[in-house]
Amino acid sequence: MNQILIFSGTTEGRKLAEDLCKKGIHCTVCVATEYGEMVMEKREGLRICQGRMTVREMRELIQKENYNAVVDATHPFATVVSDNIRSSMTDCRIPYLRLRRQTRNQVIERIHNSREMQISFYPNSNSCAEALTDTSGKILLTTGSKELAIYSSKPWLKERLIVRVLPGIESINLCYEKGLTGRQIIAMQGPFSVEMNEAIMKQYDISCLVTKESGSAGGFLQKIKAAENLNIKVMVIGNPEPDEGLTQTEVYLELEKLTGVNLFEEEKVEISFIGMGMGNPRLLTKEAEEKLKIADVCFGAERLVNSIPWMKEKHSFYLARDIIPWLKEHRVKQAAVLFSGDTGFYSGSEKLREALKDEAEAENGLKSEVFIYPGISSISYLAARLQTSWQEAEIISIHGRAANVAWAVRANKKTFLLVSGVSDVRTLGSLLMAAGMEEVVISLGYQLSYPEEEIITISPAECLTLEKEGLYACMIVNDKAAERVLTHGMADEMFIRDKVPMTKEEIREISICKLGLAKTSVLYDVGSGTGSIAVECARISEDIQVYAIEKKAEAAKLIKVNRAQFGLTNVSVIQGEAPEAFLNLPFPTHAFIGGSSGNMKEILTAIYRKNPGARIVINVITLETLSEVTELLRTLPVRQEEIVQLQVSKASKAGRYHLMKAENPVYVISFFFKEEGQEKV
Missing domain, CATH: 3.40.50.20 (Rossmann fold)
Incomplete structure (x- = not known):
């Protein structure tokens, strides 16, 4: 029979006895006073010895029964009692476990x-x-x-x-x-x-x-x-006890080894996701603070975990691949994961929550229960410091991701921007100056919530002079903001063209409609020319990623110029010939082919291999290319194919009159590749 001797008198000792009895492990609990006996809950397998004991009496008790271990769960200030327990166990072969109460810091x-x-x-x-x-x-x-x-x-x-x-x-x-x-x-x-x-x-x-x-x-x-x-x-x-002994979790793990009883069996680890605001613990909600007080361990970025000095067990990692193995190995009851700002605002909490959910459903996976405690986001904190509202602001982030900052600033009076550091602030200044918005006002929150907090109001040009490293948040005010147009449709004159071919305005807009882009699409613009298709598609949503693929150096340079004048960060210019240029690109959800240089079959085959479900739109001018594409539609696995011929005429002035001037007819061919198992529609 498993038996544990506990010298108690603390909350931890009472809880240990209750947990052991629940698992069928018999406990003898020694308390000094009648009151100590009174507060012990009576349980099967629990025996209480009340009264102060000498070293000799302790030794006799220990030798009387066949105990697996002696647990010292006395008060941290009862150092004499702990000394007596250790003395009574001289020459004993059973282990002594000191259950240490954490008080330091x-x-x-x-x-x-x-x-x-x-x-x-x-x-x-x-x-x-x-x-x-x-x-x-x-x-x-x-x-x-x-x-x-x-x-x-x-x-x-x-x-x-x-x-x-x-x-x-x-x-x-x-x-x-x-x-x-x-x-x-x-x-x-x-x-x-x-x-x-x-x-x-x-x-x-x-x-x-x-x-x-x-x-x-x-x-x-x-x-x-x-x-x-x-x-x-x-x-x-001050606590007179040396900083020695075991945490509650460590004592439980030791008792598991000694008794062979799984004390954590069928119990879930409770994981608290805690929004830390700007990082200063003063910004924690009371609820979040209480959860941190009872956590056995906390995880998070180094800056965040170091801000919690009372937490002894803390680790500066925050990814599921690191947290889950640690929890499976150490099996704590309460854990906390710290996230900067708010848990629902550009936070990694969602990915970790999904990973924990998948882990719980896996065979022999970690069983957990997640609770989320939000924090103060940088946008609400900065807006409060600026004494302004933020509900009407456009919110974007370039913290580890691409975003069309210039477009957002041009179309919104207020834009809130998340950045990674001072280098991003300098990049912001360059973007706004290149986009001709030198007069906007930028308010920077530096090291928000920390003693060195500072609110700085500067121009885009002054952003380039910043050198102070640290955490920044930005609010950009543009009093001359133009109302954003919700449809695509840019005039040809808006693009710098030089002598490079360009898909004309009306053909371009119909082709983009046929693409049917979604918010997070990945588009290959093959034979991009001036980049007019790439630019217009990128302006639809900052989350669309466009790869403008062009083999001619002159044209590739021109695409970069057009990209810069519209302040686009979600257009990547790839100089090279298709399909070889696709090699290191992510798989496309959509592709527009404005020029193939005779490699149409190879281009379509390469796109199909990257994504058998991609949406394709092709512009064709010559009958020879039309014949080639229609033949390929018979051999390639496609569905919902459509061929539209467009003839555009524009009026031009001739004296007092307007004469219609016809442009070359264009065929717009669109289709989906047919994935395996799909029927042709």
């Missing part, structure tokens, strides 16, 4: 987040009591009843004390023995909420809080926060 984190906090640290109660001599007003003493004599023996302190102790007879009797009256005694079981602590401090007109560094399980942080809110001086007696 929690107050330091609170001080870091508060500029007004009055807090002092002391190595013991004697030094703290001496320091209280220099204070005035009432003192809330929350260090327990054992060291009460240190404070009550000093007459100038005794009458000022309000002591909060456990509602056990032993604790209350000690208070009376030290001469404290009923109005000075608060006998209540904690831990207490921030609100409850505040209410007590207000009711008793407290000027100074004395507490031990007892960790979150003892309600330590709630006391500190309440004192901070009321601007009350705090005196902390």
